[in-house]
Amino acid sequence: MMKPTITVVGLGSGDPDQLTLGIWRRLQAVPHRYVRTAEHPMMSLFKEHDMLYKSFDSLYEQLDSFPDVYAAITEALIQEALLLAASDAADDSGSAHAHEIIYAVPGHPMVAERTVQLLRERCPEEGIDLTILGGESFLDQAFTRLGFDPIEGFQLLDASDLKASLLRPELHTVIGQVYDEYTASDVKLTLMERLPDDYTVIVGHSLGIAGEEQILAVPLYELDRTPGYGNLSLIWLPRSTDETLRNRSFERLHEIVAILRSPEGCPWDREQTHLTLRKNFIEETYEAIEAIDNDDPDNMCEEFGDVILQVMLHSQIEEEVGSFSVYDVLQALNEKLIFRHPHVFGDLGANNSAEALQNWEQMKAEEKRRKGIDPTKASQLDGIPPDLPALMKAYKIQKKAAKVGFDWDDIKPVLDKIDEELVELREAIESKDAEEQASELGDLLFAAVNASRFIHADPEEALARTNQKFKKRFEYIEQQLRISGRTFDQTDLIEMDKFWEEAKKFS
Numbered sequence: 001m002m003k004p005t006i007t008v009v010g011l012g013s014g015d016p017d018q019l020t021l022g023i024w025r026r027l028q029a030v031p032h033r034y035v036r037t038a039e040h041p042m043m044s045l046f047k048e049h050d051m052l053y054k055s056f057d058s059l060y061e062q063l064d065s066f067p068d069v070y071a072a073i074t075e076a077l078i079q080e081a082l083l084l085a086a087s088d089a090a091d092d093s094g095s096a097h098a099h100e101i102i103y104a105v106p107g108h109p110m111v112a113e114r115t116v117q118l119l120r121e122r123c124p125e126e127g128i129d130l131t132i133l134g135g136e137s138f139l140d141q142a143f144t145r146l147g148f149d150p151i152e153g154f155q156l157l158d159a160s161d162l163k164a165s166l167l168r169p170e171l172h173t174v175i176g177q178v179y180d181e182y183t184a185s186d187v188k189l190t191l192m193e194r195l196p197d198d199y200t201v202i203v204g205h206s207l208g209i210a211g212e213e214q215i216l217a218v219p220l221y222e223l224d225r226t227p228g229y230g231n232l233s234l235i236w237l238p239r240s241t242d243e244t245l246r247n248r249s250f251e252r253l254h255e256i257v258a259i260l261r262s263p264e265g266c267p268w269d270r271e272q273t274h275l276t277l278r279k280n281f282i283e284e285t286y287e288a289i290e291a292i293d294n295d296d297p298d299n300m301c302e303e304f305g306d307v308i309l310q311v312m313l314h315s316q317i318e319e320e321v322g323s324f325s326v327y328d329v330l331q332a333l334n335e336k337l338i339f340r341h342p343h344v345f346g347d348l349g350a351n352n353s354a355e356a357l358q359n360w361e362q363m364k365a366e367e368k369r370r371k372g373i374d375p376t377k378a379s380q381l382d383g384i385p386p387d388l389p390a391l392m393k394a395y396k397i398q399k400k401a402a403k404v405g406f407d408w409d410d411i412k413p414v415l416d417k418i419d420e421e422l423v424e425l426r427e428a429i430e431s432k433d434a435e436e437q438a439s440e441l442g443d444l445l446f447a448a449v450n451a452s453r454f455i456h457a458d459p460e461e462a463l464a465r466t467n468q469k470f471k472k473r474f475e476y477i478e479q480q481l482r483i484s485g486r487t488f489d490q491t492d493l494i495e496m497d498k499f500w501e502e503a504k505k506f507s
Helices: 023-027 043-048 057-062 066-086 090-091 113-125 137-145 181-191 220-225 250-262 267-272 274-291 298-319 327-341 353-370 391-403 412-431 435-453 459-483 493-504
Strands: 005-010 032-035 100-105 128-132 154-158 171-177 200-205 214-219 234-237
Touching: 005 023, 005 066, 023 100, 032 066, 057 066, 066 090, 066 100, 066 113, 100 113, 113 128, 113 220, 137 171, 137 267, 137 391, 154 220, 154 412, 181 220, 181 234, 250 267, 250 298, 274 298, 298 327, 298 391, 327 353, 391 459, 412 435, 435 459
Parallel strands: 005 100, 005 128, 032 100, 154 171
Antiparallel strands: 171 234, 200 214, 200 234
């Protein structure tokens, strides 16, 4: 039995003059010819020389996805090679290539050819000799016809798997596999995540093929309205030095913060420590919360950036001493999110938010076990930040206690407890004991927080709404006084209360 053999050759970008003499001779010598697709300009050369071949175009119609097509092509080639090597005809023909299969692909076999990668994985397992011969890639024509040097910085991306996170405007970017307008539309939407709608992009059709080549510069929003997409189409984004594009990247932020902290940077930033930045972190967080409460998207955009800056500064401080970098922060966060969402990234299910939260808590416990912490020996109240605002902290303490059954069955005894604490506060006020008064007030607030938990209202949010409501009503009083040309010392509580009641009608 002859050793099964598959030889992969590249047909180039479509210009017959660019086909190497060695590959042309190999194509003529091997009788068992297969091509991934007959939709390629080189097929005219096959016909001119009466060279028979079999294409896999029918699989594109039969199967639902490109991965399925590529897997089917690979399997077909492997089976044909095994059958051919086992047949008596292969042994008796006398031809050096009688047992060999030649598989021709567009361009270069090692550039954007998934079937070739699959053959490289499968052939050693099947005992098949695999030879890969070169060919002119569509990139050769892109470099020549579009006129850029890849040494300036270059990346090749696949239109079918394009992600905004892969885009780097400072590099020349070629996007291949843009087969049709639908693919171009997907590319457009992805590019719009990073680029302005009117950003100029270059579309290339049939580069290097006389009479068919088209090179078009179009605004991004018209990318999918440009006719002519096919197997030989690509999109080119010339490298850009536009700072506004660089400023949309996380890497640029990391670079800026590092510069600010460097000896050549800002004296104030260089002096900061975790401790000096602590209050800034708190203030920026509350300013972001205020923007959320005001439902102000413009201000949210700015304030969220200020919060991110605090994270970057703290991370940069640790990067300078070698403890960790912001990329370690990102890695830890990504891994935690994936680990704690087994119903999204794993095999567990979650039909509602309660089940999702249960999965989250289970995975948190598993994380502790992996760190050598026995969850059964830890307090149920562990994990609550000590510096959390008291109202929020009380809410979290009660929720954790309730999880293990330390809770009432319904809200009635909760309301009774509020009445009880109010009576005790009144008694403490009568006693004129300041310490006891503060203690009883705390008990009353704690009981009120418990009521908020039973009615599923976050106490921090509820009080924030009340604060905002009070502020608007009080501003109404101020407005009415200004209209009448008076100040607070020229009115009394009775009139202010009247204005207050009027304000309640509007809020």
